[in-house]
Amino acid sequence: MVNEKKKAEASLKSLHRIFTVPEAPHSTLGTIEQAISQNLNRFLQDHIIATDYSLTEIEKDFSDANVPEQPSFVSDHTEFLLEKLVAQSVHTSSPRFIGHMTSALPYFLMPLSKIMIALNQNTVKIETSKAFTPLERQVLGMLHNLIYQRDKPFYDNWMHSAEHSLGAFCSGGTIANITALWVARNEALKANADFKGVAEEGLFRAIKHYGYDDLAIIVSERGHYSLKKSADVLGIGRESLIAVPTDEHNRIRIDKLEETVETLKAKNIKPFALVGVAGTTETGNIDPLNAMADIAEREGMHFHVDAAWGGASLLSNNQRPKLNGIERADSVTIDAHKQMYVPMGAGMVIFKDPSLVSAIEHHADYILRKGSKDLGSHTLEGSRGGMAMLLFASLNIIGRQGYELLIDQSVEKANYFANLIAEQPDFELISEPELCLLTYRYVPEDVRRAFAIATPDQKDAIHKRLNDLTVFIQKRQREAGQNFVSRTTLTPNYLDRRSTHVFRVVLANPLTTKAILQDVLDEQRDIAKQSTLAYPELMAMTRRILG
Amino acid sequence: MVNEKKKAEASLKSLHRIFTVPEAPHSTLGTIEQAISQNLNRFLQDHIIATDYSLTEIEKDFSDANVPEQPSFVSDHTEFLLEKLVAQSVHTSSPRFIGHMTSALPYFLMPLSKIMIALNQNTVKIETSKAFTPLERQVLGMLHNLIYQRDKPFYDNWMHSAEHSLGAFCSGGTIANITALWVARNEALKANADFKGVAEEGLFRAIKHYGYDDLAIIVSERGHYSLKKSADVLGIGRESLIAVPTDEHNRIRIDKLEETVETLKAKNIKPFALVGVAGTTETGNIDPLNAMADIAEREGMHFHVDAAWGGASLLSNNQRPKLNGIERADSVTIDAHKQMYVPMGAGMVIFKDPSLVSAIEHHADYILRKGSKDLGSHTLEGSRGGMAMLLFASLNIIGRQGYELLIDQSVEKANYFANLIAEQPDFELISEPELCLLTYRYVPEDVRRAFAIATPDQKDAIHKRLNDLTVFIQKRQREAGQNFVSRTTLTPNYLDRRSTHVFRVVLANPLTTKAILQDVLDEQRDIAKQSTLAYPELMAMTRRILG
Structure with a gap:
């Protein structure tokens, strides 16, 4: 009984320690922090969107509904997080991740966010x-x-x-x-x-x-x-x-x-x-x-x-x-x-x-x-929490003129990409960029010619296969993990308001280059031809129509 | 015109740099991060709740509604934040900050939260x-x-x-x-x-x-x-x-x-x-x-x-x-x-x-x-965002048994404080702790005796002054910046459901000691006597009633 009490007191003491400010800069926590920073920098520099683990595989690492009874060492748990979480997360700040509005972050926010978290x-x-x-x-x-x-x-x-x-x-x-x-x-x-x-x-x-x-x-x-x-x-x-x-x-x-x-x-x-x-x-x-x-x-x-x-x-x-x-x-x-x-x-x-x-x-x-x-x-x-602080810091550090440059160049890049798409014989721009967002899809050149002269029924059939192809390309490209565009459904007037699957691109990342944009299209063109269903069917239809 | 363009390109280039992973551990950002950590550690170790600047004075530093046109250096802005924001914020994790549910944080969350912010x-x-x-x-x-x-x-x-x-x-x-x-x-x-x-x-x-x-x-x-x-x-x-x-x-x-x-x-x-x-x-x-x-x-x-x-x-x-x-x-x-x-x-x-x-x-x-x-x-x-990650990490690192110790000792501490208050002749426990929260107020010994024998009208008058005194003590104590309890209004049955101002205490911080709790009461007793309105009036009433 006395021993039990002593043990509890010792545990409590060690628990108190985790609430105490670490004194030395070379403390264990300091070392762990350095390891995290290095790992994150490596991960963020790798510029690859995701690993090839499927969600089902990842779920296996997060499947126990019991709160662990015993404590873990911070270092052990950090290792788990780096291996099982960080490595399996999405690199939203990659310049090749152009599918969503979740943006890249300026690096000065990393040290500054420490203020927000620590002051709580x-x-x-x-x-x-x-x-x-x-x-x-x-x-x-x-x-x-x-x-x-x-x-x-x-x-x-x-x-x-x-x-x-x-x-x-x-x-x-x-x-x-x-x-x-x-x-x-x-x-x-x-x-x-x-x-x-x-x-x-x-x-x-x-x-x-x-x-x-x-x-x-x-x-x-x-x-x-x-x-x-x-x-x-x-x-x-x-x-x-x-x-x-x-x-x-x-x-x-x-x-x-x-x-x-x-x-x-x-x-x-x-x-x-x-x-x-x-x-x-x-x-x-x-x-x-x-x-x-x-x-x-x-x-x-x-x-x-x-x-x-x-x-x-x-x-x-x-x-x-x-x-x-x-x-x-x-x-x-x-x-x-x-x-x-x-x-x-x-x-x-x-x-x-x-x-x-x-x-x-x-x-x-x-x-x-x-x-x-x-x-x-x-x-x-x-x-x-105190999130306003990070916006305050960004507005001050980047300044209005800095934001102007960032935003203007994102619009310019979207215009460049829209032109690049329009120049391709086998891509179709669906919505032009007003700011830095646009939509498009892949339509093989012959298919486009066939669609123009097809009967209404044939048009519907082609349209359906094109939708399937768009879904196939977007999924396969996401899974390949090199580039990422998102996907949505529109009803363009010039397609008689048919429900149309399209690629969706948001060009907010300042580091996205023209070479990356070209690469995104090249990869999509390659993937299209790997489709064992939609692509061959489309081609067969096209041949029948074009005769 | 050419010069303008060159200048814009140079600015854009330097803006790109802020989105690029800093390569060296001894980069400028690395140095700034160290400075922030040291400053935060100093602030958090000082164990003082707030500075003596009034809100009106602080507002002067945050009064310009214009987004700054020009960018600032990260180091300059960090200095501003440390001086004008951090130094004027509330030390919610102080063991003397026992007025609210906003809790102290284990320090391992500082490096781990970096993962959450960086991965965005x-x-x-x-x-x-x-x-x-x-x-x-x-x-x-x-x-x-x-x-x-x-x-x-x-x-x-x-x-x-x-x-x-x-x-x-x-x-x-x-x-x-x-x-x-x-x-x-x-x-x-x-x-x-x-x-x-x-x-x-x-x-x-x-x-x-x-x-x-x-x-x-x-x-x-x-x-x-x-x-x-x-x-x-x-x-x-x-x-x-x-x-x-x-x-x-x-x-x-x-x-x-x-x-x-x-x-x-x-x-x-x-x-x-x-x-x-x-x-x-x-x-x-x-x-x-x-x-x-x-x-x-x-x-x-x-x-x-x-x-x-x-x-x-x-x-x-x-x-x-x-x-x-x-x-x-x-x-x-x-x-x-x-x-x-x-x-x-x-x-x-x-x-x-x-x-x-x-x-x-x-x-x-x-x-x-x-x-x-x-x-x-x-x-x-x-x-x-990915906030669930920090709870996941805490549940793993502290473990259920660790949490049990933390929670049990907070309840024990509340019971200790309740007993301490009950033992004082001039404090009144209003609500007993069921978990780690309790309420009480300051009632000078003579006032308590007078209240017991007072007429209904006299009781109302005493009650009103006691309410004023509670507000006075809580405000003055908060402003003094050594200890902090909060305040609320209850309608206890034994006070005939009179609207009653009370001190409110939440004892969640593992570092709050018995000495601190004693100090909180001592300071409140001292402050009470500094009241130039409620306290003398109360005493005068009491003398009239006790004769």
Whole structure:
């Protein structure tokens, strides 16, 4: 019994040690940190996307649902992580990883992120964040300024005001969109007369009180899937997210938008929010924001712009005009972990009017007391870390002009790639880049000629095989691990709105070279011919049609 | 013009460099990293909570809403951060910082978090996370196992199943609670006959279809404020979060709960969810979960347990019995960034039934395709980082037995402090610790004697002054920067449910010593006497009453 107690005390002592600051720079932890850095540098320099282990094989290393009873040495566990996790993860910062918006990171963020992790501030309240609160408010101010360009007195008045907020930092674009639409819903159904507002009384009583037959949110058919999720969460219903058709450039059709508004009004359905897309996730196109703002103003709709991806382009004075009208939005979503090059978890929603957030304000006794500057009184999330710090550092270290260069060259590179694709006899550009995103597919030259003269039935058959071929190429290329493009489905007008699988490319990594882009196409062409189903079938059809 | 172009090219080249892996260990970034580590170690060793700069002064350093035009050197900006941010932040891991749940971190997480930041995986989909996806699924499995203790075949079947999920990782307890209640709402109002379900059709049509007059969520009056926020976001309305009175131990009163259910049913209001609290934020008490589960089962309510804080105690076999009944919950919220000692941003919701998440499933063309193992198809958030990795590492390195020791000693320390407070003639324990959280206040000995014999009016007057004194002491102590306790408001039965300000203490930091606890009381006693308003007034009243 005495021995047991002594053993427990010894264990506790060694547990205390892990919470104590390691004193010597050459401590065990210091050595482990060096080993990690070297391993990571090696991994990141290898420039290979993934290993050839299948997911099923990897799952075997992560299959035990028991929390281990006994402790492990940090060094042993680090070895496990490096071998089983790091080596089997995706090299998202490779210049050959051009399929998603998850971006390469500037290396100065590695040492700086140490500050964020070690201080472990909780920005929900001043008591656990102190200087991180003014810092976050300043970052939100900078983003507000980037969008709305108000004068100095405006920011002097509102940036640090306890009762106001220029926006909210959050984990990502989805939470940002939900927050914006939550504000919009609560504003549209606010307290009046004896009705205490939707926040207090709920949607059922709110809609009855206002006498509507239902609510709706309007967005183009290219809107991000998070908007459907928002409509579900907020109790609006996915069906009430009304998708308006787009033109040949994937932008919302204003005539169809007007029709939609009229139809809804005729049915006594209140469209309380209109969402403009500034950089669609699938094609990178930007809605006609000014024309949308006109309609939103006229109809009393909250105008939200989902610029999760495209918003970073405001940092370039050369790209800025493409987003004209964004300064008329009531709220804007921007993800800094996309083209602002900071790590995952840096979403933001910015509000034009600093008092708009009062629609979602809440307080509690032990924190978020009225009059405090606690950020948590107007965010969807509660406890949150100090991620704003990394955006703050990047904005300062890269500077606006630095971002301008990075963003401009990504657009130039996308234009270069679009031209390169258009020049190939066997590739087809599906959507031209407006910013640094484009889509295309592989169509053998003969197939293209055959398609042009085929009967409608033959066209359908060819189209189906081309879709199969696109899926085959994308999967096989991803598995080969040299290059990575993503894949989506579009309905191009010139293909009679047939559901069309396409390759999708985002050229945000500054290190992606022209040689890499050429290599991506060459590899896809090679892979196509390895298809034992779609390719031979396509060729047989083509021969029959061309005779 | 040529010169301009050359200059831009040179700038671009230097921008490229920041995305390139630094080659030498003695590179500039390496040196900066060392400087940061040393500075952080100094700051964290100083064991002082905050500096004496006021928030207003700090705000001056964060007041410019312009994104700087020109870039800065990393070294210069780092200096700014160390001086203006780090030095003005809150030392949340100090053993004297015992006011909040934001915890101290084991130091092995510093090097390991480097892996998370550098790899920058996006766990929304396999394509950007690979091994991080099985890892996260395993962590969710471990937590599920901790709560529900199912057998190996269960986890073999469901842990890595594409169509199922044992839970969702998220940024924190608020998102976890919203997710759980979102699932509950969608299950309660699911598709039937020609109705497509609330997710598709929205709340208004759902409630009409089901023929209810309204919905409700039931929780004790000690429920976390995020539940009100959830009720608002989900369209239920804050008023429809029904607060049931608690007993003298801050636990929901089962008799009152039964009454509440009856009253709601009589009004044709559907209580679709019952929330048990396992560790209230303000007093740390645990609801009678088994009795609640009985009622939830009988009434067909979704039973959610908010164990954001208390859930970690399941890692101790000695504390586990206090949470009996949690294994009957349909869903459970646990925050690993509380007593599992990982950095901010590690919330989780765990579901008993692996197919329950289908209530909130969603898909998109370019990601989250049906049949994929993408985690993003059943989370509220979209893009997310690899935070699960740090919990995985901590569970492995500390081990269950290590956590048991940490958690048990925190409870012992709370009991020690409760006894210490009870022994003081001039302190009053308000709520006893059930886990490692307790509340108390300062009441001079004479005041206590006077209160006992005072008239009701005199009691009110004394009570008001004591409240003022509590606020004064807590603020002044925080500002002095040596020790930190938080403050909340309770309505203790023995004080006739008067609104009572109290000190709130969370003893999660393993390095907090008995000497520190004594010091906290001594300092509070000293500060009390410095009050130029509440203290002299209290004393004057006391003299009048005692004669």
